[in-house]
Structures are given as C-alpha cells and as structure tokens.
Amino acid sequence: MSMKAFTLVETLVAIAILSIAIIGPFQIVQGVLQSSYIARDQLIAAALAQEGMEYVRQVRDTNFIYNSRNAGGRMWLEGFDGSAGTPDCYTNACIVDVGQQLAQQRVISCGDLTCAGRPLYLSGGGLYNQSSSGTVTRFTRSVNFVFKDGTESFVSVTVSWNYHGLHTVTLVEDLRNWL
DSSP, rough: OOOOOHHHHHHHHHHHHHHHHHHHHHHHHHHHHHHHHHHHHHHHHHHHHHHHHHHHHHEEEEHHHHHHHHOSSOOTTTTSSSSOOOOBBBTTTTEEEESSSGGGSEEEOSSSSSSSOOEEEEEETEEESSSOOOOOEEEEEEEEEEEETTTEEEEEEEEEEEESSEEEEEEEEEEEEOO
C-alpha cells in the first residue's frame, strides 16, 4: 500500500499561488479606496473654496448697499483692502472664517502669502471654521487679492490638504466694482 502526500515544494508553490490570488484584488481595493478618499477631499475643498469666494462677493455687495443708502463712505472691497483698519489681503494672504459672529473677526491676515499652518477645524455641528473649536482637519484655506485697477481685482481662494501627497483646489475670479 503506497501513500501519496504533498511534498514541501508542492506546498510552497500552492501557498505562493494562493498569496498572489489574494494580494492582487486586495491592492486593487486599496487603490480604489484611496481614490475615493481623494475624490471626497476634492469635493470638500471645492465647497470650502466656493464658500470663501461667496464671502468675498457678499462683502463687496454689502459695501455697495451701504454706499447706496449712506451717500458713499466705503471702499468697494473694504474688509480686505487694508482701509479703515481692515486686513490687507493684497499684501498678505488672509483666512476667512464665515462662522464668526463679529464681522471684524471673519477676515484675518496671515502675515505671509500662503497661510500655511492654519488648519480649518470641523465643529460638532459639521461646520468648518478657523477659530480652533472642534476637530482639526487636514484643510487650509487662503484668500489672495491682486489689484488690477480701481474697479477690478483678481481674487483667488486656495484650499490645500495633504493626503498621500499635497493637493490644492484654487478658485479664481475677476471681481469687479459694479458700484
């Protein structure tokens, strides 16, 4: 009566084939998950950039309404241009925290051109803010202005984050004084 058994070599070959069969799909799933996280972060960053740009437009429109009711008195981008003691977002980048109650605290000059090291926080209510309340996120947002002439400025809002490499979303608009 002869007994047949697997040799050590046959066992190692079977383990190698099984390992390859399992590792291949696992790496594909891992790549798909990483891509989905990056896509999620891109959507969040685009919304944060849009929110920053909407705040800039709202300040411009508020200045227009104020001037139409009060016979002037405000610059069209007061709040960003360094006039009346406001931050100068032309010389340095600024952060915009639309969740602040006081208008004077919504725009803060970073003192540099990138606002690096100033992360956004996620509050318990699901709102992003710059006021260090909530959970720190991987996102930073900066607003920069470039003067074109007295009635036109270029505005860029950049949201950056680091997840498997540095990523940025930048929204640029040619903002005009329609006063």
